[in-house]
Amino acid sequence: MSFPVVFPVFGLTLPAHAVFEILAYMVGFRLYLWLRRNQADAFSDGQRLVVLAGAVFGAGLGSKLLGFAEHPELWPVAAHQPAAVLGAKTILGALLGGIIGVEVAKAMAGIRGSTGDIYVLPLLTAIAIGRVGCLLTGVSDGTWGDATRLPFGFDAGDGVIRHPTPLYEILFLMLLGLAFLALRRVRLQTGDRFKLFIMAYCAWRFVVEFLKPVTTYSLGQHLNIVQNIATTTSLRAAPGLSLLQAAALAGFAAYAAVFARRSWKGLSWRRATISSSN
Numbered sequence: 001m002s003f004p005v006v007f008p009v010f011g012l013t014l015p016a017h018a019v020f021e022i023l024a025y026m027v028g029f030r031l032y033l034w035l036r037r038n039q040a041d042a043f044s045d046g047q048r049l050v051v052l053a054g055a056v057f058g059a060g061l062g063s064k065l066l067g068f069a070e071h072p073e074l075w076p077v078a079a080h081q082p083a084a085v086l087g088a089k090t091i092l093g094a095l096l097g098g099i100i101g102v103e104v105a106k107a108m109a110g111i112r113g114s115t116g117d118i119y120v121l122p123l124l125t126a127i128a129i130g131r132v133g134c135l136l137t138g139v140s141d142g143t144w145g146d147a148t149r150l151p152f153g154f155d156a157g158d159g160v161i162r163h164p165t166p167l168y169e170i171l172f173l174m175l176l177g178l179a180f181l182a183l184r185r186v187r188l189q190t191g192d193r194f195k196l197f198i199m200a201y202c203a204w205r206f207v208v209e210f211l212k213p214v215t216t217y218s219l220g221q222h223l224n225i226v227q228n229i230a231t232t233t234s235l236r237a238a239p240g241l242s243l244l245q246a247a248a249l250a251g252f253a254a255y256a257a258v259f260a261r262r263s264w265k266g267l268s269w270r271r272a273t274i275s276s277s278n
Contacts, residue, residue: 003138003157017141020133028126035118042190043115051115054105055098062097063089069243071142091127092205092244095198096251114191120180123197128173135166145211163211172204195255202252209245 005016036048043051067088068074074088102115134143138157145163147153153161180193241249 003136004140005136005138016136017133020136021130024126024130024133027129028122031125032119032122035121039118041118042113043111047109047111048115050105050109050111051102054101054103055119056101058101058104059094059098062100063091063094065097066090066093066244066247090244091130092202092248092251095123095201096247099198099251114194116191116194120193120197121177124173124177124180127201128170128177131166131170131173135164135170141166143212145208146213148211165208165211168208168211169204172208176200195258199252199255202248206245206248206252209242209248 007014007016007019041048067090070090071088099116106112106115131143134141138144139160139162140157143166144156145153145165145168147160148163149161150163153163156162156164176197180197183193
């Protein structure tokens with residue numbers, strides 16, 4: 001296989017990344033519409049439109065901000081070529097930015113309650129489809145892993161045997177989707193499925209980023225940016241967490257705190273009930 005993969009269609013050469021990204025949006029949105037028609041929803045069409053608008057705006061902004069923070073080598077390029085702004089984006093930034101955008105939109109519109117559960121399966125499906133495009137694009141996509149000597153690594157187009165991290169993510173999302181399907185009969189509070197999805201994805205991204213060439217930042221007298229490049233002789237140039245990993249930790253911790261606070265309140269209530277009965 002030659003990377004990046006392209007598809008000849010009616011005399012045009014379409015890159016696999018663009019094809020699968022568009023397919024991801026289409027399938028994810030159609031799945032959302034199907035779920036909206038076939039299951040009860042406490043929110044009106046107008047409220048859902050407000051939520052979607054907040055999600056789209058927040059996701060677009062979050063994807064770019066975190067994407068450029070992760071790739072400082074693109075800063076001078078974007079300064080001279082505005083079109084390069086389209087090049088840096090990250091799914092994790094889109095998810096976290098979308099959450100913030102939704103919460104802001106809900107606050108402005110006076111919408112109360114959790115709205116995220118219906119988006120879990122569409123998001124899982126869309127991200128998995130999009131990662132196929134990342135896999136077929138090869139090392140130029142920036143999502144492939146470090147060099148590896150493991151037998152399931154392979155050449156992504158630059159002569160280096162790498163971790164196929166997009167494939168790892170597709171497999172992870174398939175397993176996560178099966179787990180959520182198994183949880184359909186489990187009674188959870190509204191919004192818990194979405195919270196669990198974000199926690200699981202944040203945990204995954206935190207771990208898998210250790211297998212990728214990343215940019216780390218050292219805070220001292222001056223900001224020190226270290227670009228880690230995967231080669232056959234150097235698996236990691238410098239230790240440290242990337243900004244994406246820090247964002248993943250923050251996303252995980254935010255929802256973990258929600259569950260912890262709820263558990264503490266439940267425990268306090270049970271203690272108060274026992275004390276009053278005695």
